[in-house]
Amino acid sequence: MILPLPPGDFQAYLFDCDGTIADSMPLHYTAWCQALDEWGCEFPEDLFYAWGGRPVADIIDTLNERHGLAMPVDAVARRREELYQQLLPTLTAVPGVLRHIHDAHRRVPFAVVSGSTRESVTASLTALGLLDKFDVLVCAGDYARGKPDPEAFLLAARLLGVPPRSCLVFEDADLGIQAATAAGMASVRIPEPRRR
Template sequence: MILSFPEGRFSAYLFDCDGTIANSLPVHQEAWRIALQKWNASFPEDLFYAWGGIPVPKTVTMLNDHLGLNLPVKDVAHAREQAYLNLIGTITSHSEVEEVIRRQHGKLPMAVVSGSPRASVEKTLRQLGLWEFFDIIVGAEDAKLGKPNPEPYLTAARLLNVEPKSCLVFEDAEPGIESARAAGMAFVRIPQRPE
């Protein structure tokens, strides 16, 4: 994978976690499979990739609406998170993104902006040996409105004390790209699946 950077000088780098820093989408997909077994439900692959970056409780609600299900949101979200945490040891990083993180560490502020709970993001980053590289983490609980709303990325810019237009976002999922665009930020798109 070759990353394509936009022109310009940036004051901060903001990274999505799952699918961007962490090659964790297969693990998340398996966690959904395990969690949904109890309710004899499944998460179609096309929807899984289309809805990447959306917080888990909202995803459960969307599954209910889209597939005509009646899944208990809190119970499914908890089961999915537990399944993910049980599988976390198998996650690897996207080497090209990790290289950017290591190269820019100490040169400009960096944040992780994720639709996952902050505790889950921390465990993922610690698993990858990248926790100490980030100045802040914005998790699902830090923004009332998740991606594709711009609030998560705007929150990170505010916490880093930088102008949104001076941030470069690294994202894999369309809701995250929409969030970055709406925040007035340039972005680097990380391919979700091998081409």
């Protein structure tokens, strides 16, 4: 898979993690289903992909509202993370994105901008042998408003010392593309696994 980049002289690359660097969305979906099944909660796959980029706590809160449940957010989040960690040995990178990481490493600074926890992002990048390639990690808890709000991308640009207009975002989710656009950044859309 060749990912064409938009024209421009970009001074930084900002990557979402799950579904963008790490081909982890199928693993995350499995972990979500197993964790939610313990509470009798369904999470359709199309909804899971539509909500890509949302923080875990927001997803659990919204599922509670939709299904009239009272799942404890912290407990479900911990269980989902535990189940995901068990699946990490099978994790692979998204080939087209991996190629851009290798080609541009040390030429431009990199940041990860994710709705996942720092623990989850660090575990994924470590499993892929890529953690040391990233100068900055912006994860859930580092910002107040999740994607599609541009806050997380703007924070990453500020931490890298690069103007937003000079950043290129790699994203797989609609909410992430919307956030990049709102931040004034160009973006590259990563197709979801079933469309690659």
